[in-house]
Amino acid sequence: MFKNISAALGFGGAKVDTILDRNEVVQGGLVSGHVKVIGGNVDQHIDAIIIRLMTKVKQEVDDNIEFVDHVLAEYSVSEPFDAEAKAEYRFEFEFNLHPEAPVTTLAVDNNQCLVWIDTELDIEYAMDASDEDVIHVTPLPVVANIIAKIIDDKDFKLVKADMESGTVSMSGFTNESGAYQEIEFCQNGFFSRGELELTFILKGDTIYGLAEIDRVLRGDSYKSFDISIHASDAEINDLVDYLI
Template identity: 30%
Template sequence: MLKKILSSIGIGSAKVDTQLSKTVYTAGETMEGVIVIEGGKTEQQIDEIYLSLMSTYIREVDDNKVNETALLEKYKLVDSLIVSPNEVKRIPFHIPLPFDVPITKGKTKVWIQTGLDIKMAIDPQDRDYIEVQPHPLVESFLQTVNSLGFSLREVKCEEASRALRRKYPFVQEFEFKPTSGLFKGRLDELEVIFFTSEHQVEVILEIDRKALGLRGFLAEALERDETLVRFTFNSHDIPALSQTLVNIINKYS
Protein backbone atom coordinates (compact mmCIF):
# COMPACT_ATOMS: atom_id res chain seq x y z
CA MET A 1 0.00 0.00 0.00
CA LEU A 2 2.78 2.47 0.93
CA LYS A 3 4.56 1.88 -2.39
CA LYS A 4 1.34 2.55 -4.30
CA ILE A 5 0.79 5.79 -2.40
CA LEU A 6 4.36 6.92 -3.06
CA SER A 7 3.96 6.06 -6.74
CA SER A 8 0.75 8.07 -6.95
CA ILE A 9 2.61 11.24 -5.95
CA GLY A 10 5.45 10.61 -8.38
CA ILE A 11 8.02 8.99 -6.06
CA GLY A 12 9.49 5.87 -7.59
CA SER A 13 7.30 6.24 -10.67
CA ALA A 14 8.03 5.53 -14.34
CA LYS A 15 10.66 7.47 -16.27
CA VAL A 16 10.49 8.41 -19.93
CA ASP A 17 13.24 9.11 -22.46
CA THR A 18 12.69 9.96 -26.13
CA GLN A 19 15.52 8.92 -28.43
CA LEU A 20 15.37 10.58 -31.85
CA SER A 21 17.13 9.01 -34.82
CA LYS A 22 18.67 12.46 -35.48
CA THR A 23 18.30 16.02 -34.27
CA VAL A 24 18.36 18.00 -37.55
CA TYR A 25 15.21 18.01 -39.71
CA THR A 26 13.73 19.85 -42.66
CA ALA A 27 10.25 21.33 -42.30
CA GLY A 28 7.74 18.69 -43.40
CA GLU A 29 10.12 15.78 -42.82
CA THR A 30 9.09 12.72 -40.81
CA MET A 31 10.73 12.31 -37.42
CA GLU A 32 11.63 8.83 -36.29
CA GLY A 33 12.60 7.61 -32.88
CA VAL A 34 11.87 5.44 -29.88
CA ILE A 35 10.24 6.28 -26.57
CA VAL A 36 11.88 4.33 -23.75
CA ILE A 37 9.78 3.89 -20.62
CA GLU A 38 11.46 2.55 -17.52
CA GLY A 39 9.14 1.23 -14.82
CA GLY A 40 9.42 2.43 -11.25
CA LYS A 41 9.07 0.54 -7.98
CA THR A 42 5.42 -0.32 -8.45
CA GLU A 43 3.19 -1.32 -11.33
CA GLN A 44 1.65 1.69 -13.07
CA GLN A 45 -1.05 2.16 -15.67
CA ILE A 46 -0.23 4.75 -18.31
CA ASP A 47 -3.40 6.15 -19.83
CA GLU A 48 -1.76 7.99 -22.70
CA ILE A 49 1.63 8.60 -24.29
CA TYR A 50 1.95 11.73 -26.36
CA LEU A 51 4.54 13.85 -28.10
CA SER A 52 4.07 17.62 -28.24
CA LEU A 53 5.87 19.82 -30.75
CA MET A 54 6.66 23.10 -29.00
CA SER A 55 8.18 26.47 -29.85
CA THR A 56 8.56 29.97 -28.43
CA TYR A 57 7.49 33.43 -29.54
CA ILE A 58 7.46 37.01 -28.27
CA ARG A 59 4.26 38.73 -27.18
CA GLU A 60 4.01 42.40 -26.27
CA VAL A 61 2.20 43.14 -23.01
CA ASP A 62 1.92 46.74 -21.78
CA ASP A 63 4.95 47.76 -23.88
CA ASN A 64 6.97 44.87 -22.46
CA LYS A 65 8.12 41.88 -24.48
CA VAL A 66 7.20 38.54 -22.93
CA ASN A 67 8.42 35.11 -24.02
CA GLU A 68 5.57 32.66 -24.59
CA THR A 69 5.48 28.93 -25.30
CA ALA A 70 3.30 27.60 -28.12
CA LEU A 71 1.98 24.10 -28.76
CA LEU A 72 2.36 23.49 -32.51
CA GLU A 73 1.18 19.88 -32.74
CA LYS A 74 0.25 17.09 -30.34
CA TYR A 75 0.69 13.48 -31.40
CA LYS A 76 -1.06 10.73 -29.45
CA LEU A 77 0.94 7.50 -29.65
CA VAL A 78 -0.57 5.04 -27.17
CA ASP A 79 -3.96 4.89 -25.45
CA SER A 80 -3.20 2.68 -22.45
CA LEU A 81 -0.58 0.25 -21.19
CA ILE A 82 0.72 -1.27 -17.97
CA VAL A 83 4.36 -0.87 -16.91
CA SER A 84 5.58 -3.42 -14.39
CA PRO A 85 8.20 -2.60 -11.76
CA ASN A 86 11.62 -2.07 -13.40
CA GLU A 87 10.22 -3.09 -16.80
CA VAL A 88 11.62 -1.33 -19.89
CA LYS A 89 9.27 -0.70 -22.80
CA ARG A 90 10.38 0.67 -26.16
CA ILE A 91 7.77 2.33 -28.38
CA PRO A 92 8.90 3.32 -31.90
CA PHE A 93 7.23 6.27 -33.63
CA HIS A 94 7.10 8.05 -36.98
CA ILE A 95 5.53 11.51 -36.91
CA PRO A 96 5.51 14.26 -39.57
CA LEU A 97 6.78 17.74 -38.87
CA PRO A 98 4.39 20.43 -40.14
CA PHE A 99 5.45 22.18 -43.33
CA ASP A 100 5.06 25.52 -41.56
CA VAL A 101 7.04 24.68 -38.42
CA PRO A 102 9.32 27.65 -37.57
CA ILE A 103 12.96 27.18 -38.44
CA THR A 104 15.51 27.39 -35.65
CA LYS A 105 17.35 30.56 -36.56
CA GLY A 106 17.91 33.49 -34.25
CA LYS A 107 16.42 32.86 -30.82
CA THR A 108 13.72 30.48 -32.08
CA LYS A 109 13.72 27.12 -30.33
CA VAL A 110 11.75 24.01 -31.28
CA TRP A 111 11.52 20.89 -29.18
CA ILE A 112 9.68 17.63 -28.72
CA GLN A 113 8.10 17.19 -25.29
CA THR A 114 7.19 13.63 -24.35
CA GLY A 115 4.53 13.04 -21.74
CA LEU A 116 3.05 10.07 -19.95
CA ASP A 117 -0.47 10.56 -18.62
CA ILE A 118 -0.67 8.68 -15.29
CA LYS A 119 -3.77 9.26 -13.19
CA MET A 120 -3.20 10.51 -9.66
CA ALA A 121 0.51 10.96 -10.37
CA ILE A 122 3.00 13.60 -11.39
CA ASP A 123 3.22 12.95 -15.13
CA PRO A 124 6.79 12.16 -16.27
CA GLN A 125 8.04 14.34 -19.14
CA ASP A 126 11.09 14.57 -21.36
CA ARG A 127 12.24 17.47 -23.59
CA ASP A 128 14.40 17.08 -26.72
CA TYR A 129 15.47 20.09 -28.78
CA ILE A 130 15.72 19.75 -32.55
CA GLU A 131 17.17 21.89 -35.32
CA VAL A 132 14.67 22.74 -38.05
CA GLN A 133 15.91 23.75 -41.49
CA PRO A 134 13.74 25.57 -44.07
CA HIS A 135 11.32 23.84 -46.40
CA PRO A 136 13.02 23.49 -49.84
CA LEU A 137 10.79 26.19 -51.34
CA VAL A 138 11.59 28.60 -48.51
CA GLU A 139 15.29 27.77 -48.86
CA SER A 140 15.09 28.66 -52.57
CA PHE A 141 13.52 32.00 -51.67
CA LEU A 142 16.21 32.75 -49.08
CA GLN A 143 18.96 31.98 -51.59
CA THR A 144 17.28 34.17 -54.21
CA VAL A 145 17.01 37.14 -51.84
CA ASN A 146 20.66 36.69 -50.91
CA SER A 147 21.65 36.70 -54.59
CA LEU A 148 19.91 40.08 -54.96
CA GLY A 149 22.24 41.63 -52.39
CA PHE A 150 20.16 41.25 -49.21
CA SER A 151 21.72 39.95 -45.99
CA LEU A 152 19.66 38.21 -43.35
CA ARG A 153 19.85 40.36 -40.23
CA GLU A 154 17.32 38.83 -37.85
CA VAL A 155 14.81 35.99 -37.55
CA LYS A 156 12.17 36.14 -34.83
CA CYS A 157 8.78 34.72 -33.90
CA GLU A 158 6.30 37.34 -32.77
CA GLU A 159 2.62 37.33 -31.90
CA ALA A 160 0.58 37.59 -35.09
CA SER A 161 -1.84 40.39 -35.75
CA ARG A 162 -5.43 39.33 -36.40
CA ALA A 163 -4.93 39.82 -40.15
CA LEU A 164 -1.90 37.51 -40.22
CA ARG A 165 -2.99 34.88 -37.70
CA ARG A 166 -3.36 31.43 -39.19
CA LYS A 167 -2.66 28.09 -37.54
CA TYR A 168 -0.34 29.42 -34.82
CA PRO A 169 -0.64 32.47 -32.54
CA PHE A 170 2.59 33.87 -34.02
CA VAL A 171 4.41 34.41 -37.30
CA GLN A 172 8.10 34.00 -38.00
CA GLU A 173 9.63 37.13 -39.52
CA PHE A 174 12.81 37.24 -41.61
CA GLU A 175 14.43 40.66 -41.72
CA PHE A 176 16.87 41.50 -44.53
CA LYS A 177 19.11 44.51 -45.11
CA PRO A 178 20.20 45.50 -48.63
CA THR A 179 24.01 45.43 -48.42
CA SER A 180 24.83 45.32 -52.14
CA GLY A 181 23.17 45.14 -55.51
CA LEU A 182 20.19 46.99 -57.00
CA PHE A 183 18.45 47.96 -53.79
CA LYS A 184 21.30 49.19 -51.62
CA GLY A 185 20.46 52.77 -50.70
CA ARG A 186 16.86 52.42 -51.93
CA LEU A 187 15.42 50.28 -49.14
CA ASP A 188 15.88 50.34 -45.39
CA GLU A 189 14.90 46.70 -45.02
CA LEU A 190 12.82 43.88 -46.38
CA GLU A 191 10.73 41.78 -43.98
CA VAL A 192 9.34 38.44 -45.08
CA ILE A 193 6.75 36.05 -43.63
CA PHE A 194 6.09 32.62 -45.10
CA PHE A 195 2.92 30.52 -44.98
CA THR A 196 4.15 27.17 -46.21
CA SER A 197 2.28 24.13 -47.44
CA GLU A 198 3.62 21.01 -49.11
CA HIS A 199 3.81 22.36 -52.67
CA GLN A 200 3.32 26.10 -52.32
CA VAL A 201 4.45 29.09 -50.27
CA GLU A 202 2.50 32.27 -49.66
CA VAL A 203 4.87 35.17 -49.11
CA ILE A 204 4.13 38.39 -47.25
CA LEU A 205 6.67 41.09 -48.08
CA GLU A 206 7.00 44.29 -46.11
CA ILE A 207 9.03 46.68 -48.25
CA ASP A 208 10.46 49.47 -46.11
CA ARG A 209 11.53 52.29 -48.41
CA LYS A 210 14.49 54.45 -47.52
CA ALA A 211 13.55 58.02 -46.63
CA LEU A 212 14.91 60.35 -49.32
CA GLY A 213 14.31 64.10 -49.10
CA LEU A 214 11.61 65.95 -47.19
CA ARG A 215 8.71 63.94 -48.61
CA GLY A 216 10.52 60.73 -47.72
CA PHE A 217 11.12 61.82 -44.15
CA LEU A 218 7.48 62.87 -43.77
CA ALA A 219 6.32 59.52 -45.12
CA GLU A 220 8.63 57.72 -42.72
CA ALA A 221 7.36 59.80 -39.79
CA LEU A 222 3.79 58.88 -40.74
CA GLU A 223 4.81 55.24 -41.22
CA ARG A 224 3.74 55.39 -44.85
CA ASP A 225 7.12 54.20 -46.09
CA GLU A 226 6.14 50.52 -45.67
CA THR A 227 4.20 48.47 -48.19
CA LEU A 228 2.78 44.98 -47.72
CA VAL A 229 2.76 42.73 -50.77
CA ARG A 230 1.42 39.16 -51.02
CA PHE A 231 2.21 36.56 -53.64
CA THR A 232 2.53 32.78 -53.91
CA PHE A 233 5.03 30.56 -55.68
CA ASN A 234 5.74 26.88 -56.19
CA SER A 235 8.59 24.81 -57.58
CA HIS A 236 7.71 25.74 -61.19
CA ASP A 237 8.14 29.45 -60.36
CA ILE A 238 11.67 29.18 -58.93
CA PRO A 239 13.56 29.86 -62.21
CA ALA A 240 11.76 33.22 -62.50
CA LEU A 241 11.70 34.00 -58.76
CA SER A 242 14.60 36.45 -58.90
CA GLN A 243 12.97 38.55 -61.62
CA THR A 244 9.61 38.34 -59.84
CA LEU A 245 11.13 39.80 -56.68
CA VAL A 246 12.96 42.51 -58.62
CA ASN A 247 9.71 43.54 -60.35
CA ILE A 248 7.75 43.62 -57.07
CA ILE A 249 10.38 45.61 -55.18
CA ASN A 250 10.89 48.03 -58.06
CA LYS A 251 7.15 48.66 -58.19
CA TYR A 252 6.88 49.56 -54.51
CA SER A 253 10.28 51.12 -53.71
Protein backbone atom coordinates in the same frame (compact mmCIF):
# COMPACT_ATOMS: atom_id res chain seq x y z
CA MET B 1 2.10 2.20 0.35
CA PHE B 2 5.19 4.43 0.74
CA LYS B 3 6.37 3.48 -2.75
CA ASN B 4 2.99 4.37 -4.22
CA ILE B 5 3.01 7.76 -2.51
CA SER B 6 6.58 8.42 -3.68
CA ALA B 7 5.68 7.52 -7.27
CA ALA B 8 2.69 9.86 -7.12
CA LEU B 9 5.04 12.64 -6.02
CA GLY B 10 7.42 11.89 -8.87
CA PHE B 11 10.01 9.88 -6.93
CA GLY B 12 10.59 6.37 -8.18
CA GLY B 13 7.81 6.64 -10.78
CA ALA B 14 7.94 5.63 -14.44
CA LYS B 15 10.45 7.46 -16.65
CA VAL B 16 10.18 8.42 -20.30
CA ASP B 17 12.91 8.95 -22.89
CA THR B 18 12.26 9.94 -26.51
CA ILE B 19 14.88 9.02 -29.12
CA LEU B 20 14.59 10.71 -32.52
CA ASP B 21 15.85 8.90 -35.60
CA ARG B 22 17.31 12.26 -36.60
CA ASN B 23 16.98 15.70 -35.06
CA GLU B 24 17.38 17.67 -38.31
CA VAL B 25 14.19 17.81 -40.38
CA VAL B 26 13.29 19.85 -43.46
CA GLN B 27 10.11 21.96 -43.44
CA GLY B 28 7.14 19.59 -43.55
CA GLY B 29 9.46 16.57 -43.37
CA LEU B 30 9.02 13.34 -41.45
CA VAL B 31 9.71 13.21 -37.72
CA SER B 32 10.24 9.66 -36.48
CA GLY B 33 11.69 7.81 -33.53
CA HIS B 34 10.59 5.87 -30.50
CA VAL B 35 9.54 6.50 -26.93
CA LYS B 36 11.11 4.35 -24.23
CA VAL B 37 9.20 3.97 -20.97
CA ILE B 38 10.91 2.42 -17.95
CA GLY B 39 8.69 1.33 -15.10
CA GLY B 40 9.38 2.77 -11.67
CA ASN B 41 9.44 1.19 -8.24
CA VAL B 42 5.77 0.21 -8.43
CA ASP B 43 3.28 -0.77 -11.12
CA GLN B 44 1.58 2.27 -12.64
CA HIS B 45 -1.26 2.74 -15.12
CA ILE B 46 -0.33 5.01 -18.05
CA ASP B 47 -3.36 6.68 -19.57
CA ALA B 48 -1.44 7.92 -22.60
CA ILE B 49 1.93 8.89 -24.04
CA ILE B 50 1.55 12.34 -25.52
CA ILE B 51 3.99 14.08 -27.86
CA ARG B 52 3.58 17.83 -28.33
CA LEU B 53 5.38 19.75 -31.06
CA MET B 54 6.40 23.02 -29.41
CA THR B 55 7.84 26.40 -30.33
CA LYS B 56 8.49 29.75 -28.62
CA VAL B 57 6.25 32.66 -29.57
CA LYS B 58 6.89 36.34 -28.95
CA GLN B 59 4.10 38.19 -27.19
CA GLU B 60 3.76 41.73 -25.88
CA VAL B 61 2.44 41.78 -22.31
CA ASP B 62 2.05 45.13 -20.52
CA ASP B 63 4.57 46.74 -22.88
CA ASN B 64 7.06 43.94 -22.18
CA ILE B 65 8.19 41.33 -24.68
CA GLU B 66 7.87 37.74 -23.49
CA PHE B 67 8.54 34.42 -25.20
CA VAL B 68 5.95 31.80 -24.30
CA ASP B 69 5.64 28.10 -25.11
CA HIS B 70 3.23 27.42 -27.97
CA VAL B 71 1.81 24.05 -29.03
CA LEU B 72 1.87 23.54 -32.80
CA ALA B 73 0.51 20.00 -32.75
CA GLU B 74 -0.22 17.12 -30.38
CA TYR B 75 -0.02 13.37 -30.99
CA SER B 76 -0.98 10.33 -28.92
CA VAL B 77 1.64 7.59 -29.18
CA SER B 78 -0.04 4.75 -27.26
CA GLU B 79 -3.25 3.33 -25.92
CA PRO B 80 -3.60 3.13 -22.12
CA PHE B 81 -1.37 0.43 -20.60
CA ASP B 82 0.01 -0.81 -17.31
CA ALA B 83 3.73 -0.18 -16.77
CA GLU B 84 5.04 -2.87 -14.48
CA ALA B 85 7.77 -1.99 -12.00
CA LYS B 86 11.23 -1.92 -13.64
CA ALA B 87 9.86 -3.19 -16.99
CA GLU B 88 10.83 -1.45 -20.25
CA TYR B 89 8.48 -0.55 -23.08
CA ARG B 90 9.08 0.84 -26.56
CA PHE B 91 6.61 2.76 -28.77
CA GLU B 92 7.43 3.77 -32.35
CA PHE B 93 6.08 7.01 -33.80
CA GLU B 94 6.23 9.12 -36.94
CA PHE B 95 4.48 12.25 -38.13
CA ASN B 96 5.06 15.04 -40.60
CA LEU B 97 6.47 18.21 -39.10
CA HIS B 98 3.75 20.82 -38.79
CA PRO B 99 3.95 22.96 -41.96
CA GLU B 100 3.95 26.17 -39.91
CA ALA B 101 6.89 25.16 -37.73
CA PRO B 102 9.60 27.83 -38.08
CA VAL B 103 12.94 27.34 -39.78
CA THR B 104 15.50 27.25 -36.94
CA THR B 105 18.81 26.81 -38.81
CA LEU B 106 19.13 30.27 -40.33
CA ALA B 107 22.63 31.71 -40.23
CA VAL B 108 21.80 34.68 -38.03
CA ASP B 109 23.06 35.53 -34.55
CA ASN B 110 19.70 36.80 -33.33
CA ASN B 111 17.72 33.64 -34.08
CA GLN B 112 14.91 33.40 -31.54
CA CYS B 113 13.20 30.42 -33.19
CA LEU B 114 13.12 27.07 -31.44
CA VAL B 115 11.27 23.82 -32.11
CA TRP B 116 11.17 20.81 -29.83
CA ILE B 117 9.00 17.87 -28.91
CA ASP B 118 7.72 17.49 -25.36
CA THR B 119 6.89 13.88 -24.46
CA GLU B 120 4.66 13.31 -21.46
CA LEU B 121 3.37 10.28 -19.61
CA ASP B 122 -0.21 10.85 -18.51
CA ILE B 123 -0.38 9.08 -15.14
CA GLU B 124 -3.46 9.44 -12.95
CA TYR B 125 -2.84 10.93 -9.50
CA ALA B 126 0.86 11.41 -10.22
CA MET B 127 3.31 14.07 -11.31
CA ASP B 128 3.77 13.49 -15.03
CA ALA B 129 7.11 12.25 -16.28
CA SER B 130 8.32 14.21 -19.31
CA ASP B 131 11.18 14.56 -21.78
CA GLU B 132 12.18 17.32 -24.23
CA ASP B 133 14.07 16.93 -27.53
CA VAL B 134 15.11 19.76 -29.87
CA ILE B 135 14.39 19.53 -33.60
CA HIS B 136 16.53 21.55 -36.02
CA VAL B 137 14.26 22.67 -38.87
CA THR B 138 15.98 23.33 -42.20
CA PRO B 139 14.41 25.34 -45.04
CA LEU B 140 13.03 23.76 -48.17
CA PRO B 141 15.34 24.41 -51.15
CA VAL B 142 12.96 27.01 -52.61
CA VAL B 143 12.94 28.97 -49.33
CA ALA B 144 16.72 28.68 -48.96
CA ASN B 145 17.18 29.93 -52.54
CA ILE B 146 14.86 32.92 -52.03
CA ILE B 147 16.78 33.94 -48.90
CA ALA B 148 20.14 33.46 -50.64
CA LYS B 149 19.13 35.62 -53.61
CA ILE B 150 17.85 38.39 -51.35
CA ILE B 151 21.22 38.40 -49.61
CA ASP B 152 23.48 37.89 -52.63
CA ASP B 153 21.60 39.73 -55.39
CA LYS B 154 19.84 42.49 -53.45
CA ASP B 155 22.56 43.22 -50.88
CA PHE B 156 20.40 42.57 -47.84
CA LYS B 157 21.73 41.15 -44.59
CA LEU B 158 19.86 38.62 -42.46
CA VAL B 159 19.51 40.12 -38.98
CA LYS B 160 16.79 38.33 -36.96
CA ALA B 161 14.18 35.59 -36.93
CA ASP B 162 11.36 35.01 -34.45
CA MET B 163 7.85 33.61 -34.08
CA GLU B 164 5.05 36.13 -33.75
CA SER B 165 1.71 35.46 -32.11
CA GLY B 166 -1.38 35.81 -34.29
CA THR B 167 -2.62 35.20 -37.81
CA VAL B 168 -1.48 36.53 -41.15
CA SER B 169 -3.14 36.35 -44.58
CA MET B 170 -1.17 35.75 -47.76
CA SER B 171 -2.56 35.32 -51.29
CA GLY B 172 -5.93 34.33 -49.88
CA PHE B 173 -4.42 31.89 -47.37
CA THR B 174 -4.43 32.40 -43.59
CA ASN B 175 -2.17 30.50 -41.19
CA GLU B 176 -3.86 28.12 -38.77
CA SER B 177 -1.42 27.59 -35.88
CA GLY B 178 -1.88 30.95 -34.15
CA ALA B 179 1.77 31.91 -34.78
CA TYR B 180 3.99 32.72 -37.75
CA GLN B 181 7.69 33.21 -38.38
CA GLU B 182 9.17 36.56 -39.34
CA ILE B 183 12.60 36.65 -40.96
CA GLU B 184 14.13 40.12 -40.92
CA PHE B 185 16.69 41.62 -43.30
CA CYS B 186 18.26 45.04 -43.56
CA GLN B 187 19.99 46.91 -46.36
CA ASN B 188 22.52 49.61 -45.55
CA GLY B 189 23.46 50.99 -48.95
CA PHE B 190 23.82 54.79 -49.10
CA PHE B 191 20.97 55.15 -51.62
CA SER B 192 18.98 52.05 -50.75
CA ARG B 193 18.61 51.76 -46.98
CA GLY B 194 15.66 49.69 -45.93
CA GLU B 195 14.28 46.76 -44.03
CA LEU B 196 12.48 43.63 -45.17
CA GLU B 197 10.40 41.18 -43.12
CA LEU B 198 9.43 37.89 -44.73
CA THR B 199 6.96 35.22 -43.67
CA PHE B 200 6.88 31.82 -45.37
CA ILE B 201 4.18 29.24 -44.69
CA LEU B 202 4.04 25.82 -46.29
CA LYS B 203 0.74 24.29 -47.39
CA GLY B 204 0.87 21.22 -49.59
CA ASP B 205 3.18 21.92 -52.53
CA THR B 206 2.91 25.69 -52.18
CA ILE B 207 4.83 28.26 -50.16
CA TYR B 208 2.62 31.20 -49.21
CA GLY B 209 4.41 34.36 -48.21
CA LEU B 210 4.09 37.94 -47.07
CA ALA B 211 6.76 40.61 -47.41
CA GLU B 212 6.82 43.89 -45.49
CA ILE B 213 9.22 46.35 -47.11
CA ASP B 214 10.27 49.51 -45.31
CA ARG B 215 12.19 51.88 -47.60
CA VAL B 216 13.64 55.11 -46.26
CA LEU B 217 11.61 58.08 -47.57
CA ARG B 218 9.10 55.72 -49.26
CA GLY B 219 7.35 54.20 -46.25
CA ASP B 220 6.04 50.68 -45.73
CA SER B 221 4.55 48.42 -48.35
CA TYR B 222 3.22 44.86 -48.24
CA LYS B 223 3.32 42.18 -50.90
CA SER B 224 1.83 38.71 -50.68
CA PHE B 225 2.88 35.86 -52.94
CA ASP B 226 2.77 32.14 -53.49
CA ILE B 227 5.29 29.90 -55.19
CA SER B 228 5.58 26.17 -55.82
CA ILE B 229 8.08 24.18 -53.77
CA HIS B 230 9.29 22.93 -57.17
CA ALA B 231 9.85 26.45 -58.57
CA SER B 232 12.63 26.95 -61.10
CA ASP B 233 15.53 29.35 -60.63
CA ALA B 234 13.87 31.72 -63.13
CA GLU B 235 10.65 31.73 -61.09
CA ILE B 236 12.60 32.40 -57.89
CA ASN B 237 14.48 35.27 -59.57
CA ASP B 238 11.20 36.78 -60.77
CA LEU B 239 9.75 36.55 -57.25
CA VAL B 240 12.74 38.26 -55.64
CA ASP B 241 12.62 41.03 -58.25
CA TYR B 242 8.90 41.46 -57.52
CA LEU B 243 9.46 41.68 -53.77
CA ILE B 244 12.32 44.19 -53.82
